[in-house]
Structures are given as structure tokens and as C-alpha cells.
Amino acid sequence: MWNYLVRRLLTSISILIGVSIFTFMILHFVPGDPVRVLIGRQSVSPERIEELRQEMGFNDSLPVQYFHYIERVFKGDMGRSMKTNRPVFDSIMEQFPSTLKLALFALLLSTIFGILIGALSAAIYGSWLDRAISMICLTGISIPPYFLGLLLILFFAVRNNWLPSVAKTDDFIGMILPAITLAVGEGCWLARLVRSSIINELNKTYQTLATAKGNSPAAVLFKHVLPNSLIPIATAISIQSVYLLAGSVVVESIFARQGIGRLAVVAIQNRDFPLVQGTVSLIAVLYVIINTLTDLFYAVVDPRVRLT
Amino acid sequence: MNEAVVLEPLVKTNKRATRWYLFHNFNFVVGTVILIALIFITVFAARIAPYNVNQANPTQTFISPNSEHLMGTDNIGRDIFSRFVFGGRVSLIIGLAAMLIGMALGTGIGIIAGFYGSWVDSILSWMTEILMAFPGMLLALTVMAILGPGISNVIIAVGIGSTPSFMRMARSEVLKTREMDYIEAARSIGCTDARILFLHILPNIISPLIVLATLGIGGAILEGSSLSYLGLGAQPMTPEWGAMLSLGRAYLNNAWWISIFPGIGILLAILSINMIGEGLSQVLDPLANC
Numbered sequence: 001m002w003n004y005l006v007r008r009l010l011t012s013i014s015i016l017i018g019v020s021i022f023t024f025m026i027l028h029f030v031p032g033d034p035v036r037v038l039i040g041r042q043s044v045s046p047e048r049i050e051e052l053r054q055e056m057g058f059n060d061s062l063p064v065q066y067f068h069y070i071e072r073v074f075k076g077d078m079g080r081s082m083k084t085n086r087p088v089f090d091s092i093m094e095q096f097p098s099t100l101k102l103a104l105f106a107l108l109l110s111t112i113f114g115i116l117i118g119a120l121s122a123a124i125y126g127s128w129l130d131r132a133i134s135m136i137c138l139t140g141i142s143i144p145p146y147f148l149g150l151l152l153i154l155f156f157a158v159r160n161n162w163l164p165s166v167a168k169t170d171d172f173i174g175m176i177l178p179a180i181t182l183a184v185g186e187g188c189w190l191a192r193l194v195r196s197s198i199i200n201e202l203n204k205t206y207q208t209l210a211t212a213k214g215n216s217p218a219a220v221l222f223k224h225v226l227p228n229s230l231i232p233i234a235t236a237i238s239i240q241s242v243y244l245l246a247g248s249v250v251v252e253s254i255f256a257r258q259g260i261g262r263l264a265v266v267a268i269q270n271r272d273f274p275l276v277q278g279t280v281s282l283i284a285v286l287y288v289i290i291n292t293l294t295d296l297f298y299a300v301v302d303p304r305v306r307l308t
Numbered sequence: 309m310n311e312a313v314v315l316e317p318l319v320k321t322n323k324r325a326t327r328w329y330l331f332h333n334f335n336f337v338v339g340t341v342i343l344i345a346l347i348f349i350t351v352f353a354a355r356i357a358p359y360n361v362n363q364a365n366p367t368q369t370f371i372s373p374n375s376e377h378l379m380g381t382d383n384i385g386r387d388i389f390s391r392f393v394f395g396g397r398v399s400l401i402i403g404l405a406a407m408l409i410g411m412a413l414g415t416g417i418g419i420i421a422g423f424y425g426s427w428v429d430s431i432l433s434w435m436t437e438i439l440m441a442f443p444g445m446l447l448a449l450t451v452m453a454i455l456g457p458g459i460s461n462v463i464i465a466v467g468i469g470s471t472p473s474f475m476r477m478a479r480s481e482v483l484k485t486r487e488m489d490y491i492e493a494a495r496s497i498g499c500t501d502a503r504i505l506f507l508h509i510l511p512n513i514i515s516p517l518i519v520l521a522t523l524g525i526g527g528a529i530l531e532g533s534s535l536s537y538l539g540l541g542a543q544p545m546t547p548e549w550g551a552m553l554s555l556g557r558a559y560l561n562n563a564w565w566i567s568i569f570p571g572i573g574i575l576l577a578i579l580s581i582n583m584i585g586e587g588l589s590q591v592l593d594p595l596a597n598c
Contacts, residue, residue: 011437014434015434015437015438015441018434018435018437018438018441019438019442021438022438026450026454029454030454134586138335138579138582138583138586139575141582142526142575142582143575143579144530144533144534144537144550144571144574144575144578145534146534146550146553146554147553147575150553150557150560150567150568150571151568153560154560154564154568158560158561242443243443245443246443246444246445246446247445249445249446249449250537250538264446264449265538267453268449268450268452268453269538269539269540271453271456273453276450280442280446280450283442283446284441284446287441287442287443288441
């Protein structure tokens with residue numbers, strides 16, 4: 001167990017280091033002089049550029065620059081936005097709660113939908129309703145979020161004026177449409193997974209053994225089948241939460257909602273690299289952390305994992 | 309969310325029976341028909357489109373769909389149907405080209421990692437894991453930030469975003485293949501590594517990769533059009549479904565058709581490919597999908 005834990009944590013740390021190298025290198029991958037990239041279109045004399053290069057530390061070798069970058073990030077200094085000159089860290093901290101709220105709400109919706117619909121279609125597996133649900137779920141996975149968001153806006157906001165398409169404040173009502181938009185794809189994906197994982201478990205022979213030992217059908221279902229089918233489902237849900245964070249990139253832009261995703265898109269449109277580095281690394285780091293926690297959780301509940 | 313389709317039983321079943329089941333599978337047949345129809349109208353776009361795609365007509369703005377303009381006209385009087393037909397071409401090409409790039413890059417890295425093993429494998433796998441820490445869309449966005457806007461950059465960005473899944477599959481296929489007797493035979497008659505990789509291993513592992521690429525086109529179209537929707541891909545003059553839909557947002561109140569038709573186009577393209585994938589996995593691997 002401990003052996004596995006340590007190995008898994010070391011892997012995650014090596015990936016986090018890789019992520020930090022990648023985000024650090026973003027600026028250097030951009031064609032042209034990084035100082036020129038950072039000052040944008042302003043006209044600056046060559047002498048001043050030379051000065052700036054010295055000030056910003058671009059004359060050092062890449063590894064030295066990287067260590068300075070890491071040092072600064074650990075102090076909470078991720079540079080300043082080129083557009084607004086605000087510290088990137090402050091902008092992110094200001095926008096993050098809104099995205100987190102949206103993602104959590106969407107996660108709640110997609111989990112409830114996915115488990116209910118998935119369990120339902122597993123129960124009536126093979127019937128016409130099951131097939132209809134499968135088809136709807138396939139459409140739900142295929143529909144681009146921005147198109148779904150547009151349809152929802154058209155129906156609920158433009159035609160019927162039931163729900164606001166653009167939330168003025170961070171209220172709950174304004175969050176409904178964006179959350180549904182975000183949740184549909186993931187919810188449908190989860191429903192398919194829940195369905196197939198329950199059906200798979202129902203076909204296994206350990207149930208026959210459990211029944212032969214004298215367990216009641218309910219005991220077989222709750223003590224043997226459910227724990228086994230819950231593992232892949234729990235994994236899927238935790239992985240989903242990160243996809244929801246990443247999905248906010250598009251959804252927040254559709255609904256003109258504040259948040260980290262919109263911040264990232266605006267930063268990319270403006271080629272505001274410090275802000276790009278900040279938002280991108282935040283999502284990637286969260287992704288690695290949640291993945292690690294998922295794997296650890298997996299190892300705790302499923303002893304087979306530790307052995308591999 | 310790249311769900312790798314289980315491809316193992318593909319080879320072992322009776323080919324004729326498989327074909328029969330495929331052609332009697334609802335998802336596969338309907339998906340194929342939709343996809344062929346879409347490919348048909350985009351290939352013959354020049355013959356089908358009744359108007360010039362960029363012909364502005366100030367007297368005919370915001371006309372709702374009628375017999376003259378099947379899908380209506382937009383804010384500067386361009387015919388939406390003509391733009392729809394040509395837009396499909398751009399969207400489908402983005403999906404196809406991005407998958408080709410992803411497949412070429414991922415397979416190249418994957419077979420080298422799988423073939424040489426040891427530290428080469430460790431480093432390449434580590435780099436892939438890093439790329440995988442960025443959810444697909446985010447990776448594509450980051451690459452767009454570096455390259456700047458434009459259709460060819462969208463193709464590169466989406467292609468790079470899909471590289472890790474190809475790398476993983478190619479690597480695991482090579483790990484299985486390189487232990488085969490014929491590889492040892494090739495080595496013992498003095499073949500170079502490059503010759504073994506490209507003439508003996510690659511042809512044997514390519515089919516699951518092609519399937520992965522085909523099924524990935526849907527996702528690539530989605531990502532590509534999302535980037536255009538966000539204003540990073542196709543520019544407003546170019547007819548492209550994502551960009552067309554984005555343009556129509558401002559006129560949703562009185563001219564829904566500007567956005568809805570391109571949206572349906574993207575939905576159909578992605579749905580048809582997903583239906584084909586679903587049909588394939590139902591027929592080839594009935595146990596996994598029931």
C-alpha cells in the first residue's frame with residue numbers, strides 16, 4: 001500500500017514539474033523575442049529593450065530563468081497582465097470562485113442525471129425506452145456546448161423570457177442555463193458509463209456464488225454488485241470535475257459570465273502571456289491533483305490496484 | 309474524454325458475419341448515411357451553392373428561409389445555404405487534417421517509445437503524460453495562444469491536442485508486436501531499426517490507429533469549430549460553421565437562422581461519426597457495450 005502511494009505521488013510530482021516547465025516555456029515557444037512579445041505593439045527604442053531584457057532576466061540561461069519563475073510562482077507572484085497591468089494572481093483569485101461554483105453546480109446536475117438515467121436504462125436494458133435514451137445520450141455527447149447554449153438561450157431567454165441568458169450578478173438563476181450547458185455532455189457520458197458498468201457487473205459469476213451461499217437478492221445487489229460498479233463510476237465523476245473546469249472555457253464565453261475560462265480566452269485573444277500561463281497552469285495543476293486523489297482513492301477501495 | 313474503443317475482437321470474428329451485423333445496425337447505417345450526405349454536399353459545394361459565399365447584398369439582409377434562400381440570408385445579405393455548404397468543407401477538412409497530424413505525431417512518438425523501451429520510453433511517456441495533464445480543449449487553446457489565430461494553426465493545435473491518445477495506443481501496440489517471431493527474424497537477417505519499424509511493425513499496428521483517428525474526427529471537428537467560435541480560428545470572411553454560428557449570436561432575437569443551420573451542420577457531423585463508432589462497438593464488442 002505505502003509502496004504504491006509513494007510511487008503514485010512521485011509520478012504526480014514529476015508531472016507537475018513537467019507542467020511547470022511547459023507553461024514556463026510557452027513564452028519561449030512564441031516565435032520572436034520574448035521581450036518583444038511581452039511589450040506587445042508599443043514602440044520602444046532598442047536600448048530600452050536591452051534594459052528590459054536585463055531587468056526581466058531574459059539574459060540568463062533558460063534553467064536559471066526557470067528557477068526564478070518557479071521561485072516567484074511559489075511566492076504567489078505570477079507576473080502582471082500585459083493588458084491591465086494587474087497581478088495575474090489577483091485576477092485568477094477574483095475569478096476562480098465563480099467558475100468553481102458553476103463547475104460544482106454542473107457536476108451535481110450531471111452526476112444526478114447520469115446515475116439516474118444510467119441506472120434506469122440498465123434496469124430496462126434492451127427495451128425501446130433504453131434505446132431511445134441511448135440515442136438521446138449520444139446526441140447529448142455530440143452536441144457542441146456552444147450550440148446547445150445558443151439553443152437554450154433562444155428558447156428560455158429570447159422566445160420565452162423565463163431565464164436570463166446573461167447573469168448580471170452572481171445569482172443562482174443566472175447560473176442555471178450555463179450549468180445545464182456544461183452538464184449535458186458530461187451527464188450523458190456518465191449515463192452511458194453507469195449503464196454499461198451496471199450491466200457488466202450483473203453478468204459476472206460472483207453473484208451466482210453469492211446467491212449459492214444463501215444471500216438474498218437484495219444482499220447480492222447491495223453488498224456485492226453495487227460496490228463493484230461504484231468504483232468506475234466514482235472515478236468517472238472525479239475525472240469529470242476537471243473536464244467541467246476546462247469546459248467552462250467555452251461556456252463562460254457563450255453566456256458572457258465571469259470566470260477563469262473567460263479570463264483564459266480573453267488572455268489568449270489578447271496574447272496576454274502572463275495571464276495565459278497563470279490560467280492554463282491553474283487548470284492543469286488541478287487536473288493532476290484530482291487525478292492523483294482519484295487514483296489514491298481507487299487504491300484504497302480496490303485492493304487489486306495496489307498489486308499492479 | 310477520448311473513450312478508446314475496444315478493438316481486440318475486431319480481427320477474430322468472421323468477416324462476413326460482421327459485415328452483415330454492421331449493415332443491420334441502426335447506429336452504423338444511419339451514421340454512415342448522414343456522413344456520406346455531408347461529405348457529398350461539401351465535395352460538390354461549388355456545384356450545389358446557388359450564390360457566391362462572400363457576395364454581400366445590402367438590399368437582402370436578414371431574409372428568413374424561403375425557396376430562393378433555403379437557409380435565409382445573414383446581416384450583410386449573404387446566402388446562408390451557400391456558406392453552409394462551403395463551411396462544411398472547412399470544418400470537415402479541419403477535423404480530418406487535425407487527426408492526420410495527431411496520428412502521424414502520436415504514432416511516430418509511440419512506436420519509438422515502445423520499440424526502444426528503457427529511458428527513451430520513460431522520457432517520451434513522461435512528456436505525453438504532461439500533455440495529458442491539459443484537457444484536450446485547453447491544450448489546443450494554449451497552442452493557439454502560441455501560434456496565433458488562423459485555420460492552419462487550428463489544425464495544428466487540435467492535432468497536437470490529440471497526439472497523446474495516439475501515442476498511448478501506438479506504444480502499447482508496439483509492445484505487443486515487437487515480441488513476435490517475425491520481428492526477431494527480420495532482425496536476424498540484418499534489418500535496420502528503421503526498416504523494422506516502418507516495414508514490419510507499422511503495417512501491423514496501423515489499423516486500430518486508423519479506427520481511432522476516424523472516430524476522433526468528430527471530436528476534432530468539435531474542438532476546431534469551438535476555436536473558430538471563440539474567434540481564434542476561421543476569420544469572419546471565411547465560411548466556417550463555428551464562425552458562422554458565432555456571427556449569428558448578435559442577431560438571435562430576429563434572425564435565428566444565421567446561427568441554427570451551421571449549428572445543425574456541426575451537430576450532424578459529430579453525431580454521425582459518433583453513431584458509426586457506437587455501431588462498430590456494438591457489433592464488434594457486444595459484451596463491453598451490451
